[in-house]
Amino acid sequence: MVKVVLAFFLGLATIVMGQNNVTGNQSTSVPPDSYISDYDIVKLTAGPKQHWFGYYDKLQLDPTGRYVLVAQVDTIHRSPTENDGLVIGMIDLHDNNKWIPLGESHAWGWQQGCMLQWIPNSKEEIIWNDLEDGKFVSHILNVFTKEKRTLPKAVYTLSNDGSFALGTEFNRIQKLRPGYGYAGVPDPFENNRHPDEIGLYKMDLKTGRSELLISIDEMAGQEHQGESLSGYWHWFNHILISPDDQRFIFLHRWRKEKENGTNKATSGFITRMITADLDGGNRYILDPSGYTSHFIWKNPNEVCMWTKPLGKDSGFYSFTDRTDSIVPVGAGIMTANGHNTYVNGTSGEWILNDTYPQGEDRLQELYLYHVPTKKKVSLGKFHEPLKYKSEVRCDLHPRNSRDGNFVFFDSTHGGDGRQLYMVDISQIIK
Template identity: 45%
Template sequence: MIHLESISRRQFLTHLISTAGSAALAGIAFADNVEFPPTRVITRGPRHHWFGYYDKLQFDPTSRYVLGMEVAFEHRSPKADDVIKVGMVDLQDQDRWIELGESSAWNWQQGCMLQWLPGSDSKVIWNDREQGQFVSRILDVKTGKGRTVPAPVYSVSPDGKTAITPDFRRIQDVRPGYGYPGFPDPQFDDLAPKDSGIFKVDLETGKTDLILTLDQISRTGTIPRQQQDIKHYFNHLLFSPDGSRFITLHRWQYPNGKRLSRLVTANLDGSDVRVVVDNGFVSHFIWRDPDHILTQSKATPDSPSWGDFLVKDESQGKLQQVGKGVLDNGGHLSYLPGKEWILNDTYPKGKERVQTPHLYHVASGKRIDLGHFHSPAVYTGEWRVDTHPRFSPNAKYVCIDSPHKNEGRQLHLIDISGIIGQS
């Protein structure tokens, strides 16, 4: 058995993967005192900075500018009049913070849906509120010109022209930390309303259409552990890589607060609805390609543990487990460009509450941890800090959210170029 020191180990691992493949990796053991890739904190206190979810474009196409949000408090639910600053970090100018705007429609887990507009090298989009409704702002960071779209967004199409969005008022009612406070759900007493669900937004004209209703999805397929008093809602939406379909979690909440979920896909007009995973146990997901989805689920409803599964985009797709016992089964998944690596993380583990973002090499089945990040116990529930790892377009960097010493949540930049062989 070969034992490798930390720095040469990484170089050697990269060499083996690129030249000999997975067979050459058999029998290699790594010491506990591994040296993690270079990491630096790119935001500073006293204000707190974070980005939010893992499936949004945080880096601009050049991988120079990193989006983030700034707030003056932590450890409580946001109120409707709490305003956060929206900005970006210039990695080539001493991590300078550049303020871009502000928002009063945000939450701790996903911020204000701030993201670079796909297909543009200079435009960003985020959610806000204006005159009694949620809206979205589009800003050109080079020219300073902006405009308002009269609807919020969740996921944006690869060409940057269309968005899909759930009803954030309903989400706020059933899952604080993912909706926006301030506007009560007008369908609060309706368990599966016909005029609430998923909306398609034309980002050029502002036209908004309801394409998939909660009433419709509540009558589609079989609802595991069906009860008459369950409350339906949608959360977590994502366009397919080619923009032809979208994915969402159809969730239902029981009177005791517990919830189950199904993984659902559909065309952009709401047609061809497919319940891909219907066992009630499904969580984080990412598209691998237009026809396949990597998701966390249970092999069967009675399985004692969760896993990461690749499934085809079809009704009642067959689950194929990936990285069993290696790839964390509770983290936030994404594929690096080229699909050779999966980026993931963990929730706080052990008495030290350590979170571990990591890379998983698909061909070899090997995992490389990118660091250990302590999350103090005060970061729990709605205002917890999941690392939600996001990668740069050039695949050189990973950015995470994590508390930093006594400065609260901040953005941390991890240089992974030495791992995946980028220069």
């Protein structure tokens, strides 16, 4: 049955959604001023506590599709500090959306959470970042036996075989891009524009042994379109390993200056996308434009990203690694920056994406794009209240189930803060 819930300015009624045990309620209602959709939008969590997952390129569901990872925090509307604890848990979709707490974190941000995710190739283990004894660490937990072990460094992304992680220093990110790093550990190199001692590291998930692959100073020493970068403040961000575990992407970013008398960088940042082998070698500047934004690997050789290539308009483009091949994706249809992924099991034919709030009504669109037919299917438009902006905004960050049949997303449209939602797309992609 098609359900349509229109925004309050259209004056239509509330629809009551599925069941939820996060706060003990057997049903939750969605306000009439919340969203527009032709599909059943199922609400999985409810207030007063906030629930969300975070970024769009992590495994949120276990291999069976039964357990959905989610983070829970008290209602705050500011930058988190090291004193703000985050509860790690999962929802059992086969048991009335039962909430199962699993652990805690004191190293998290609103956009990417604490890097909570299922470890690839594991049916039982998850990983997340935390703050312990003045250091950022990561925990691996067996969600059934509750056996836990701690690794000496935080993780950013995991290999597809689940054997290792790549990471960078989250205190450096927090200093230069607040909201994407963690509070609680000062950056010992905060007065160094491009330190040689830190950068991008690789860590074995069994032993915890790590090695520095690429230092910040190395990349700062490489000119950008003929310009020296020595006077800028540099950091790394957004790391993602290729599907065949042979190469990885990272974003090298820099800012122009700092605020007078402080260590806070204030200028807009510039970005270039770098790919490299897993030992840090064979580096290639895949997007030298300075505008790289969200991206995803389509396959081991192609990357789809939002950017403004040299001499071209802003948009989504498919880049072929270690070549100058650039092909537009969704031209004239996917016209706004969003968090793009390929729907699992569709051989790259379907793209899942979202938008930032648009128009006076601040509607975030969730949609699918069929690459062969250039067809767009809107899954819904969701109102984000004005107070959710800047660092505390709630992007939809859509994630796909491993079988491709369901989409999970975070949203504030329900009237009780950021919560987790689900929509069935199986009939669309088939």
